[in-house]
Amino acid sequence: MSKNASYWSANLKLVAICMVIWFVCSYLFGIILVEPLNNIQIGGYKLGFWFAQQGSIYIFVALIFFYANRMGKLDREHGVEED
Amino acid sequence: MTLQSMTYLVVGFTFALYIGIAIWARAGSTKEFYVAGGGINPVANGMATAADWMSAASFISMAGLIAFMGYGGSVFLMGWTGGYVLLAMLLAPYLRKFGKFTVPEFIGDRYYSKTARIVAVLCLIIASVTYVIGQMKGIGVAFSRFLEVDYDVGLAVGMGIVFFYAVMGGMKGITYTQIAQYCVLILAYTIPAIFISLNLTGNPLPQLGLGSTMAGSDVFLLDKLDQVLRDTGFAEYTTNVRLSATNMFMYTMSLMIGTAGLPHVIIRFFTVPKVKDARSSAGWALVFIAILYTTAPSVAAMARLNLMSTIEPTPGEYMLYDERPQWIKNWEQTGLLAFEDKNGDGRIQYTADAETNEMTNVDRDIMVLANPEIANLPNWVIALVAAGGLAAALSTAAGLLLAISSAISHDLLKGVFRPDITEKQELLASRLAMAGAIAVAGYLGFNPPDFAAGTVALAFGLAASSIFPALMMGIFYKRMNKEGAIAGMIAGISVTLFYVFQHKGIMFVPSTAFLGDLPENWFLGIEPNAFGAVGAVFNFLVAFAVSRLTASPPEHIIHLVEDIRVPAGAGGAQAH
16 A cells, blocks of 8 residues: 555544544534433533533534644654645 | 713724734735735634634624523534534645635636536635625624614625725735734623623633522522523423424534535635644634634523523512613614513513513524623623624625635636736736625625525525535545536535525515425425535535446546645645
């Protein structure tokens, strides 16, 4: 497998992991499973409600920086970084 | 100092600042005009993107909507932030590597077709103009409300200001102005929120205040709100689903994909120096957006609670109409807040039952603007909120106008019809196109054809169903060819437009809605505002099917796709 092809498949794997987290914290926890999660209380927040109005947003932010950081590493490992 | 003169002072000062910056950062070349010379630091770029992104809808309208939708309003919170994850991972770095100025330029080159480029330009213009009309209207309303002038005069002043700095400065001026506008709007949003959170819960951070107990008691704020709403017959705040889980899913998806498909947001990632900056810049943009978006749910819940306890200070004991506070009188004059004493007891009963409810109109859009008045905050805070609302509307309008003008001058004129024009002529054409776009949007703003929140959601639906799938497949699916991409874009945008028009009326004229805006006619119970996600699915399916039945893209296109997938060798954004 060429250098670029292995870089690309590593990238796709990373994107797939991130997209799963993206989906779970918003669609799964915030919408699909919101009712069972609402039985759990964190401070004054019902957990499902918290994911929908607060938690998902924090996770989105963290997710992008995690991705940017890991991609920077992948760039260097595969020798495809910019000059 | 009176509120009126304070407002003039604060708004006047911020405007002088924006215009000063626009003059200082005048654009001299097309590269500076379109992508600010490709030299903007990723943090600064993120801040400008945040101002570009957060419009009057985010600033003025969203928290008010959530206040009355409760949990159902989460579609806006997740939808308008989650799109940045898609942008950072699926589009921004690759489009930056491609290194051109506009979104249609990428589509035209990737799909080796002028037709594809023209279709993309048309989709872009339809989505952006739809969006910019709403901003122009927001500018007009905000100016007229706070400067106490006529709506038409307010709109004309706003058009003049947008024209001045967007046309003079281009992307370079807009980027620096937007940084200033971000600072104004975020202060204007968070300062009243902090005051109100302190007031109600004793916690200065609104994000934590929302999950805290009421000051001086051990009842949680959200439990108290649920209780108050149950007692008056309304749905519980924290569990009030918007129509159905399916509808909320599609609504959120439509806003997310639309975010990643709106051209004025995508071009922001052409302005950073490197591919890796494009990735982190999306993260920075979301940090700055999240400050407002995590504050908004607190503003919403606390405003609703304050409203309920103003109307019903002790359970069962409603407010006497004659003793209503000043802010209610102010907003009554605008007609956006209205009462009717149906049982003639001199008190205002606010209940979920339409028969006995006496608060006959409470416009969602007044909540954020009235919030500091409800909480009795000082005049300078109220003036600051006015300046913040204007900053939000102006920055978004300018960004959209730039996307429209570059599509016309760069993609249509230089790219398709007159490739031989000089850089100077192109710059002139771009400024003329921008002036034209302001005139059209302003004209529609003077005579708004029933444009409201639905139009903004439509703009997202249109971008979601046309541009996003074409971009994504262009990067991730080498086999996608021009026939597939063109058929997909046309299918996606047509399905979405058709669905919206059949329920909302052709060009939003309600009498032409041949199926009526009735939930029982909705496909799978999905409201028209949420239909962009379905349109996007159509786009993907049609594009895939057509591409399998037609010839593969040529060899050099395969190489182009392979090249944009790796960061190495990216220069600055280039003209041809």
